[in-house]
Amino acid sequence: MTMIDTLRLYLRFIGxxxxxxxxxxxxxxxxxxGNLLASAIEFLGIWALFERFGSIRGWxxxxxxxxxxxxxxxxxxxxxxxxxxxxxxxMVRLGDFDRLLLRPRSTVFQVAAQELQLMRIGRFxxxxxxLVWAMSAVDITWTFPKALLVVGAILGGACVFAGFFxxxxxxxxxxxxxxxxxxxxxxxxxxxAQYPLAIYRNWFRKFFTFVVxxxxxxxxxxxxxxxRADVSGTPAxxxxxxxxxxxxxxxxxxxxxxxxxxxxxxxxx
Amino acid sequence: xxxxxxxxxxxxxxxxxxxxxxxxxxxEAFYRSTTVRQxxxxxxxxxxxxxxxxxxxxxxxxxxxxxxxxxxxxxxxxELLRPVDxxxxxxxRAVATRTAPTLLRSAPMFITAMLFFGMQxxxxxxxxxxxxxxxxxxxxLGCAISTILNISLLWTISSEGVSRIVPALVLIFSGGIxxxxxxxxxxxxxxxxxxxAGLADFxxxxxxxxxxxxxxxxxxxxxxxxxxxxVALGRAILSRGVRIMVVQGG
Numbered sequence: 244m245t246m247i248d249t250l251r252l253y254l255r256f257i258g259x260x261x262x263x264x265x266x267x268x269x270x271x272x273x274x275x276x277g278n279l280l281a282s283a284i285e286f287l288g289i290w291a292l293f294e295r296f297g298s299i300r301g302w303x304x305x306x307x308x309x310x311x312x313x314x315x316x317x318x319x320x321x322x323x324x325x326x327x328x329x330x331x332x333x334m335v336r337l338g339d340f341d342r343l344l345l346r347p348r349s350t351v352f353q354v355a356a357q358e359l360q361l362m363r364i365g366r367f368x369x370x371x372x373x374l375v376w377a378m379s380a381v382d383i384t385w386t387f388p389k390a391l392l393v394v395g396a397i398l399g400g401a402c403v404f405a406g407f408f409x410x411x412x413x414x415x416x417x418x419x420x421x422x423x424x425x426x427x428x429x430x431x432x433x434x435x436a437q438y439p440l441a442i443y444r445n446w447f448r449k450f451f452t453f454v455v456x457x458x459x460x461x462x463x464x465x466x467x468x469x470x471r472a473d474v475s476g477t478p479a480x481x482x483x484x485x486x487x488x489x490x491x492x493x494x495x496x497x498x499x500x501x502x503x504x505x506x507x508x509x510x511x512x
Numbered sequence: 513x514x515x516x517x518x519x520x521x522x523x524x525x526x527x528x529x530x531x532x533x534x535x536x537x538x539x540e541a542f543y544r545s546t547t548v549r550q551x552x553x554x555x556x557x558x559x560x561x562x563x564x565x566x567x568x569x570x571x572x573x574x575x576x577x578x579x580x581x582x583x584x585x586x587x588x589x590x591e592l593l594r595p596v597d598x599x600x601x602x603x604x605r606a607v608a609t610r611t612a613p614t615l616l617r618s619a620p621m622f623i624t625a626m627l628f629f630g631m632q633x634x635x636x637x638x639x640x641x642x643x644x645x646x647x648x649x650x651x652x653l654g655c656a657i658s659t660i661l662n663i664s665l666l667w668t669i670s671s672e673g674v675s676r677i678v679p680a681l682v683l684i685f686s687g688g689i690x691x692x693x694x695x696x697x698x699x700x701x702x703x704x705x706x707x708x709a710g711l712a713d714f715x716x717x718x719x720x721x722x723x724x725x726x727x728x729x730x731x732x733x734x735x736x737x738x739x740x741x742x743v744a745l746g747r748a749i750l751s752r753g754v755r756i757m758v759v760q761g762g
Contacts, residue, residue, distance in 0.1 A: 277676025284680050288689035294696050295550060296542045424523040431530045442541035443534075 312374025635721025
């Protein structure tokens, strides 16, 4: 099985998923608009607070918008791609996972290829618009490496969020049901990453740096782009490795997934 | 019924606690960055955030999944056969489905937030009573809006549009994203008149003393007026909906 072969099969699966979603076009449009609105009101809130307060501990609205844009595009992308993992517990409960084990492809691939959830485009577009505005409004000179780092931060962030969807799904091998407590970290994480981590309390910063490595792929790259120093003094090369750190985290979660697969006992009769 | 899913309830509680904590830290940071006098004090905003988390389930942001099922599968025909007024029946249903989860969640949230996360008791005894009265008004108003959302199922069947777009409007205009006084001054007049302020913002501001307790009658008048308007609208569209209804299935 070659790489190209896998990719072709993935596109085939995704094509089916997209066509299925397009069967209900009005429903798709409503869902996408709702998805856009849900994140747009969050930004409206942030804008209103800046109208009142001017800045948050020395950070301006365009700077915060850069964090917001990176976090939301990354999260929307991972939600769309990792949808199969988000709904995975029902697959375990119904015993459908057995079928996946019989097919000659990896289980991660098969779950990931189940669905590309198109409605997430709403949040993605909203985050992207904010990001583009932020990039034009911040007071820095753009260089090619910096632009590249924006893309890298989004990809790295998407990998970390996808990793969390995989971890959540992995837990279902033991618990059968979805542990919504993991949502606390994924949704709480995107909420947190909308502002620079420097504004939060110390223990909270540490949590999102060392326990949940979201800061590595979101906060530190954005600091490097803005040319700001971190409050806790991290090495300068660190932000540039962020996409790789995201990929590494995703690879680790896949290993944990494989460990979970070995522990899987079918619920079917 | 709600107690059947204890793990989900605990997880939901954890998520809300976490979200509230993030918001509190954000407000602390904003208030530390300004020396200008703000329309609300930090302590009031913190308490407002926790009140919002405690009573989140009371906001009319979704359709009743059982009514959706009935409309989809045609069982709604049985509802029409019952010897009770359909609007009253669905309104009562809304009161029940809004009250039960709220009672279940608000008590632990109150206790936890007061003990550990800086939530304060009502500004005064009078504020406490004013808040309690306004919460009843908020429930009546919220259930009127909920019932309209449920009636809209008779047209849309899937409720896709309503259930995706209404929550955003309710959240932002009721103070679910940020307290309404923190919006720009030019928006205040509009925000005050819209029905959504009566769902959460007015009661919470009575609690923290941002609206003096003697203004409670104005708040109640606002809530009652909008409730009457929504009930009238709901009855009108329900009677139309019943006439055009096509029962699915057969």
